[in-house]
Amino acid sequence: xxxxxxxxxxxxxxxxxxxxxxxxxxxxxxxxxxxxxxxxxxxxxxxxxxxxxxxxxxxxxxxxxxxxxxxxxxxxxxxxxxxxxxxxxxxxxxxxxxxxxxxxxxxxxxxxxxxxxxxxxxxxxxxxxxxxxxxxxxxxxxxxxxxxxxxxxxxxxxxxxxxxxxxxxx
Numbered sequence: 001x002x003x004x005x006x007x008x009x010x011x012x013x014x015x016x017x018x019x020x021x022x023x024x025x026x027x028x029x030x031x032x033x034x035x036x037x038x039x040x041x042x043x044x045x046x047x048x049x050x051x052x053x054x055x056x057x058x059x060x061x062x063x064x065x066x067x068x069x070x071x072x073x074x075x076x077x078x079x080x081x082x083x084x085x086x087x088x089x090x091x092x093x094x095x096x097x098x099x100x101x102x103x104x105x106x107x108x109x110x111x112x113x114x115x116x117x118x119x120x121x122x123x124x125x126x127x128x129x130x131x132x133x134x135x136x137x138x139x140x141x142x143x144x145x146x147x148x149x150x151x152x153x154x155x156x157x158x159x160x161x162x163x164x165x166x167x168x169x170x
Contacts, residue, residue, distance in 0.1 A: 020087035
């Protein structure tokens, strides 16, 4: 079986490395890791207290939304850590192109009614969703759309290749 990343265009590896070394990456990484820490602190502290004073339905919504929040942030953190590994030379940019490192599309779950949820959780949910969408956009631009460009048919080049083959011109 061939390596699916073996065909990665050299320019794409450069784009991935450039992003990993950029100020945009540094800011996004810092924001993501800070949000993970804030979320953990909230869920283990004030959030625990907030959830105990909710109605039964609101407590169920709190549990559901806190799970979505942590799942979303773990996906973002995982993606950011892969980019940091590229930046620090621990992972080749071509390896970062593997499908298992792509951002998953969130399921079509209907979010709970946020009016019954504590402000702290709602704030974290909104911030994490904005960050998730930005990272997902970066992921699509760098990996998914770039792969589509690499694999796109090139009809003019194909015609030149046929002419070269037919006439033996190098």
